[in-house]
Amino acid sequence: MNIEYRLMSIEDYTQAYDLWIKCGNGLNNKDDSKEGIEKYLKRNPSTSFVAVCDEKVVGVILCGHDGRRGIIQHACVSPDYRRSGIGKKLVDLALEALKAEGINKVLLVAFKKNEGGNKFWESQGFTLREDLNYRNKALSEMIRIDPDYIKE
Template identity: 25%
Template sequence: MIDYEILPARPEQAAAVLEFWRAAAEGTSISDDPDGVRILIERDPGALLLAVDGDRILGTVIAGFDGWRCHLYRLAVDPRMRRRGIGSALLTAAHRRFDSFGGRRADAMVLEHNETGQSAWKAAGYRREDQWRRWVKPLGRAS
């Protein structure tokens, strides 16, 4: 049994979160830099949830609520710690957060080639909606 707790990320943890994602998450985002992570944490202090054992990050999930929809991103667990319930615990914490806001449905971003991620989301009761496609446009300094 591993001892850990789930806590909201703090701005000073931005670099550690990015390092963790490089090792444990699939893909990268336009916001994968210290400013991007800090902006998320400062804008919505409870959105980035960490499973931690002391200072060691074991897992993450971003549970964002925009007032209309509940969005999940960056569910990642240290590859050495997978299949121990950490991902499920992070999702439970995210769902509780959404429930507190009156959220009605959560959606998750999953890369097409990420079969491990797709299996995890399916096991958590999520289903793919093939009728939707993501459309993006970089803004501001990113364009």
């Protein structure tokens, strides 16, 4: 299996979006629209990566920072390509890119029910903060796209 790793560009959007949907990543109609991802990549041009096999995007990590903390979002690997180190390589690339930007800590959120995803993050050294409550507030109306949310 010959996997190429490179920076994500907006030309990867359609394939990346299809993969996020397939992998069950939590999406919304604004941040994850083509315009939303283009804005994100413009602000964070050096920290998001794709894994490509035979010109097909088989893994993605969307990553950026606010000048202080790094944040990882939408990491995924196509089901047929899992458990061969692609996820780990994407994380390593993103972390190296954050370090090169002078960032000292990186965070992420994962659905509690995502057992495999949480085991993966544990294996990559991302510790669980039991002492914090995650809070957020929407500044504009967004429609969530993850299929489980729609079902519940």
